Amino acid sequence: xxxxxxxxxxxxxxxxxxxxxxxxxxxxxxxxxxxxxxxxxxxxxxxxxxxxxxxxxxxxxxxxxxxxxxxxxxxxxxxxxxxxxxxxxxxxxxxxxxxxxxxxxxxxxxxxxxxxxxxxxxxxxxxxxxxxxxxxxxxxxxxxxxxxxxxxxxxxxxxxxxxxxxxxxxxxxxxxxxxxxxxxxxxxxxxxxx
Amino acid sequence: xxxxxxxxxxxxxxxxxxxxxxxxxxxxxxxxxxxxxxxxxxxxxxxxxxxxxxxxxxxxxxxxxxxxxxxxxxxxxxxxxxxxxxxxxxxxxxxxxxxxxxxxxxxxxxxxxxxxxxxxxxxxxxxxxxxxxxxxxxxxxxxxxxxxxxxxxxxxxxxxxxxxxxxxxxxxxxxxxxxxxxxxxxxxxxxxxx
Amino acid sequence: xxxxxxxxxxxxxxxxxxxxxxxxxxxxxxxxxxxxxxxxxxxxxxxxxxxxxxxxxxxxxxxxxxxxxxxxxxxxxxxxxxxxxxxxxxxxxxxxxxxxxxxxxxxxxxxxxxxxxxxxxxxxxxxxxxxxxxxxxxxxxxxxxxxxxxxxxxxxxxxxxxxxxxxxxxxxxxxxxxxxxxxxxxxxxxxxxx
Amino acid sequence: xxxxxxxxxxxxxxxxxxxxxxxxxxxxxxxxxxxxxxxxxxxxxxxxxxxxxxxxxxxxxxxxxxxxxxxxxxxxxxxxxxxxxxxxxxxxxxxxxxxxxxxxxxxxxxxxxxxxxxxxxxxxxxxxxxxxxxxxxxxxxxxxxxxxxxxxxxxxxxxxxxxxxxxxxxxxxxxxxxxxxxxxxxxxxxxxxx
DNA sequence: CATGAATGAGGATTCATTCAT
DNA sequence: TATGAATGAATCCTCATTCAT
Numbered sequence: 001x002x003x004x005x006x007x008x009x010x011x012x013x014x015x016x017x018x019x020x021x022x023x024x025x026x027x028x029x030x031x032x033x034x035x036x037x038x039x040x041x042x043x044x045x046x047x048x049x050x051x052x053x054x055x056x057x058x059x060x061x062x063x064x065x066x067x068x069x070x071x072x073x074x075x076x077x078x079x080x081x082x083x084x085x086x087x088x089x090x091x092x093x094x095x096x097x098x099x100x101x102x103x104x105x106x107x108x109x110x111x112x113x114x115x116x117x118x119x120x121x122x123x124x125x126x127x128x129x130x131x132x133x134x135x136x137x138x139x140x141x142x143x144x145x146x147x148x149x150x151x152x153x154x155x156x157x158x159x160x161x162x163x164x165x166x167x168x169x170x171x172x173x174x175x176x177x178x179x180x181x182x183x184x185x186x187x188x189x190x191x192x193x194x
Numbered sequence: 195x196x197x198x199x200x201x202x203x204x205x206x207x208x209x210x211x212x213x214x215x216x217x218x219x220x221x222x223x224x225x226x227x228x229x230x231x232x233x234x235x236x237x238x239x240x241x242x243x244x245x246x247x248x249x250x251x252x253x254x255x256x257x258x259x260x261x262x263x264x265x266x267x268x269x270x271x272x273x274x275x276x277x278x279x280x281x282x283x284x285x286x287x288x289x290x291x292x293x294x295x296x297x298x299x300x301x302x303x304x305x306x307x308x309x310x311x312x313x314x315x316x317x318x319x320x321x322x323x324x325x326x327x328x329x330x331x332x333x334x335x336x337x338x339x340x341x342x343x344x345x346x347x348x349x350x351x352x353x354x355x356x357x358x359x360x361x362x363x364x365x366x367x368x369x370x371x372x373x374x375x376x377x378x379x380x381x382x383x384x385x386x387x388x
Numbered sequence: 389x390x391x392x393x394x395x396x397x398x399x400x401x402x403x404x405x406x407x408x409x410x411x412x413x414x415x416x417x418x419x420x421x422x423x424x425x426x427x428x429x430x431x432x433x434x435x436x437x438x439x440x441x442x443x444x445x446x447x448x449x450x451x452x453x454x455x456x457x458x459x460x461x462x463x464x465x466x467x468x469x470x471x472x473x474x475x476x477x478x479x480x481x482x483x484x485x486x487x488x489x490x491x492x493x494x495x496x497x498x499x500x501x502x503x504x505x506x507x508x509x510x511x512x513x514x515x516x517x518x519x520x521x522x523x524x525x526x527x528x529x530x531x532x533x534x535x536x537x538x539x540x541x542x543x544x545x546x547x548x549x550x551x552x553x554x555x556x557x558x559x560x561x562x563x564x565x566x567x568x569x570x571x572x573x574x575x576x577x578x579x580x581x582x
Numbered sequence: 583x584x585x586x587x588x589x590x591x592x593x594x595x596x597x598x599x600x601x602x603x604x605x606x607x608x609x610x611x612x613x614x615x616x617x618x619x620x621x622x623x624x625x626x627x628x629x630x631x632x633x634x635x636x637x638x639x640x641x642x643x644x645x646x647x648x649x650x651x652x653x654x655x656x657x658x659x660x661x662x663x664x665x666x667x668x669x670x671x672x673x674x675x676x677x678x679x680x681x682x683x684x685x686x687x688x689x690x691x692x693x694x695x696x697x698x699x700x701x702x703x704x705x706x707x708x709x710x711x712x713x714x715x716x717x718x719x720x721x722x723x724x725x726x727x728x729x730x731x732x733x734x735x736x737x738x739x740x741x742x743x744x745x746x747x748x749x750x751x752x753x754x755x756x757x758x759x760x761x762x763x764x765x766x767x768x769x770x771x772x773x774x775x776x
Numbered sequence: 777c778a779t780g781a782a783t784g785a786g787g788a789t790t791c792a793t794t795c796a797t
Numbered sequence: 798t799a800t801g802a803a804t805g806a807a808t809c810c811t812c813a814t815t816c817a818t
Contacts, residue, residue, distance in 0.1 A: 011801075011802090013801080013802070014801085014802080017802080017803095033314065033315070034229070035228065035229040038786080038787065038788085039787080039788065039789090040786085040787085040788095048803085048804095049803080049804065049805080050803070050804050050805055050806095051787095051788075051789085051805095052788095052789075052790080052791090052803080052804065052805070052806090053802080053803060053804075054788090054789095055788070055789050055790075056790095056802075056803075056804095057802095060788080060789080061787095061788065061789095120227070121227075151376060151379075152372055152376060154368075155368065155372055155373055155376045156376070156380075158360055158361070158364060158368065158373075159357055159360060159376070159377075159380060161360065162356050162357050162359060162360020162361070162363075163353055163356050163357065163360075165356065165359075165360065166352055166353060166355065166356020166357075166359065166360075167352070167356070169314075169356075170352060174348075174349065174352065178346050178349055179349055179352075182345060182346060182349045182350070182353070183353075185345070185384075186350075186353060186380075186384040189383040189384050190379075190380040190383050190384060207777080208777090211777090211778095232811080232812065232813080233812075233813060233814090234811090234812080234813095242778090242779095243778090243779065243780075244778070244779050244780055244781095245780095245812090245813075245814085246778080246779065246780070246781090246814080246815075246816085247777085247778060247779075248813090248814095249813070249814055249815075250777080250778075254813080254814085255812095255813065255814095401798080402798090405798090405799095421702070421703075422617065423616070423617040426790080426791060426792080427791075427792060427793090428790090428791080428792095436799090436800095437799090437800065437801075438799070438800050438801055438802090439791090439792075439793085439801095440793080440794075440795085440799080440800065440801070440802090441798085441799060441800075442792090442793095443792070443793055443794075444798080444799075448792080448793085449791095449792065449793095508615065508751075509615070539764060539767075540760050540764060542756070543756065543760055543761055543764045544764070544768075546748055546749070546752055546756065546761075547745055547748060547764070547765075547768060549748065550744050550745050550747065550748020550749070550751075551741055551744050551745065551748075553744060553747075553748065554740055554741060554743065554744020554745075554747065554748075555740070555744070557744075558740060562736075562737065562740065566734055566737055567737055567740075570733060570734060570737045570738070570741070571741075573733075573772075574738075574741060574768075574772040577771040577772050578767075578768040578771050578772060593780075593781090595780080595781070596780080596781080599781075599782095620807080620808065620809085621808075621809065621810090622807085622808085630782085630783095631782080631783065631784080632782070632783050632784060632785095633808090633809075633810085634782080634783065634784070634785090634810080634811080634812090635781080635782060635783075636809095636810095637809070637810050637811075638781075638782075638783095638811095639781090642809080642810080643808095643809065643810090
């Protein structure tokens with residue numbers, strides 16, 4: 001009854017409501033645990049008086065989770081893309097990517113937390129993997145250009161995302177400024193050619 | 195109802211039952227999602243015919259989770275300690291710590307998965323933090339000895355644990371051999387003095 | 389909110405809408421189960437984009453059910469009446485009634501199915517009973533004329549309707565031709581004088 | 583977790599509880615509509631303070647419905663079988679079958695009502711069909727012995743069950759004595775050879 | 777100690793209905 | 798009039814927990 005990723009079929013009002021609910025869901029997941037992010041909690045944060053409305057706008061919890069996941073990926077993707085367009089070398093692009101991540105944690109505190117927590121519950125999947133693939137490809141191109149040393153690009157991509165996720169998990173306890181600088185330093189040391 | 199982590203108050207039988215349940219819980223959390231790790235699932239894996247017995251031995255789900263968390267930390271701690279005792283330099287100790295982690299993933303596949311998944315649900319907390327503190331202290335001593343470059347030891351400890359956790363999260367999809375070697379390499383590059 | 393079965397108070401448009409909804413409801417009940425015949429399903433089949441319109445035109449689900457029931461009875465009544473007008477004897481009228489029923493199943497597949505399914509949910513009641521009474525009266529007159537044997541006319545009317553309903557319930561699985569012939573035969577044997 | 587039609591795996595207590603719930607369900611379906619026979623209504627009639635217990639003993643609503651259906655069929659089957667064992671001719675057996683049905687309505691008022699109402703919601707299915715098949719077979723054997731006239735046995739079986747169901751539907755409004763006698767008479771006339 | 781039955785709160789979801797536009 | 802968004806009650810179901818035995 002409800003388009004899974006509506007493009008033009010959705011009313012303006014409906015899009016607004018969906019966005020409102022998705023936003024509330026992001027805040028809820030970031031604040032509470034994923035398991036505790038019930039429709040009731042989301043409804044409260046969305047200012048709704050009934051959980052029925054969430055079911056009215058989303059075919060089920062899975063569609064909501066997927067919509068939230070896609071929304072975060074979209075916002076995050078745009079955010080990062082804007083800050084990577086100027087990169088000349090692969091190393092510079094990688095640096096910009098890392099800084100964009102840290103900056104995103106500051107400007108969108110809840111988004112990355114929710115992203116990490118929802119990763120294993122989302123069924124869209126290709127989002128996170130495409131992130132990984134893009135990063136791996138960047139690393140590979142850097143290797144081809146001789147900027148980076150020889151390493152397994154998939155493993156290195158996994159490492160970089162793991163570092164990012166590690167900061168996200170402790171974002172509220174650490175100094176993002178210091179973390180960001182050190183992140184750039186560590187990744188540079190990890191990747192640069194001998 | 196029951197002492198939270200009684201030492202001498204528990205009978206042998208009781209300790210055995212608790213251990214049996216904790217073991218089953220570890221397997222359950224590793225196999226299923228945390229949210230899906232219900233008492234029923236744990237009871238099945240523990241060979242128990244009633245979830246009531248879990249409630250009988252543990253004051254509540256939280257105590258079970260905390261007990262599981264502490265058990266994993268204890269096993270992991272002993273495992274790592276055995277493999278780090280011989281380290282001379284801080285760098286060597288760090289290397290042994292990393293290798294011990296990777297080896298632990300191989301010998302105790304469920305423990306680390308459960309550890310990572312339970313981290314945000316455990317209320318004991320100091321366990322993970324004590325790990326973190328020990329690692330930070332190791333890094334600091336390395337810095338004092340001039341083995342490591344200057345960096346924020348807390349951030350670096352966070353990074354190292356993040357790398358470890360990243361591997362754990364994908365342990366079933368990656369080549370642990372390659373990951374372990376690259377992990378050592380990356381951490382060495384990240385920490386060594388100029 | 390709305391007159392229960394207004395005659396002159398309803399505008400033409402309103403009557404048309406009610407008829408449209410009633411028709412869709414008949415199809416819905418025949419196609420789905422009664423319990424599954426929700427306003428949403430009915431609205432879909434009526435080409436309506438909102439279930440609110442159904443509530444607007446009918447005071448509640450009960451009025452809709454009753455309206456549907458009455459509509460079916462009216463259509464069915466006219467259909468049968470047309471085919472019974474020529475009957476001379478009571479036996480002949482009864483035969484025509486039975487044949488009209490079978491013919492109705494063919495020409496209005498949904499109506500009788502819905503009729504049977506709605507019977508126990510309709511609160512108008514007198515509809516089905518009036519049918520029953522008319523049939524009983526026909527049987528009684530046949531008895532008075534000596535065409536039928538002695539039997540309890542209410543019970544026999546109940547039997548005849550039960551046979552009809554039995555065929556309706558399996559209309560899609562049986563050969564209506566054979567059933568019709570056998571129905572006439574059985575009822576004739578059941579009623580005729582010794 | 584719960585056997586669908588437990589034989590020996592069920593505790594005595596559990597069997598008793600299941601029987602209690604099944605009994606309450608039969609009463610509920612007979613009293614209310616099928617659609618209104620919610621777990622809550624059933625729980626009330628079973629003297630339970632929680633609908634959760636029903637879910638505890640039955641894997642889902644479908645299993646409960648099927649269990650109820652099977653229970654009724656079992657009770658009904660035994661009841662009828664006891665009263666048909668003495669039948670010599672097919673006609674006599676048929677007569678005993680009809681009388682057993684009417685007697686069952688008297689001694690088990692709710693069972694047949696529930697049976698008819700649950701028929702289209704039960705997924706076990708073969709129960710009702712096997713009833714039909716047995717009846718058709720009885721009719722066929724009667725035809726072979728020359729006791730019955732020539733007719734489509736499936737249609738006639740359908741008719742006989744329809745007559746039975748018709749009485750069930752109005753059991754509370756009619757005189758079962760009269761109905762039973764007339765039922766036997768009608769079926770005899772419908773089936774006997776010329 | 778251990779069992780399994782029982783509880784009640786909380787989960788997502790569906791539904792008829794209401795209401796502002 | 799008609800729409801679609803919103804509501805809240807009710808449904809089935811799962812869960813941790815309690816309790817008699």
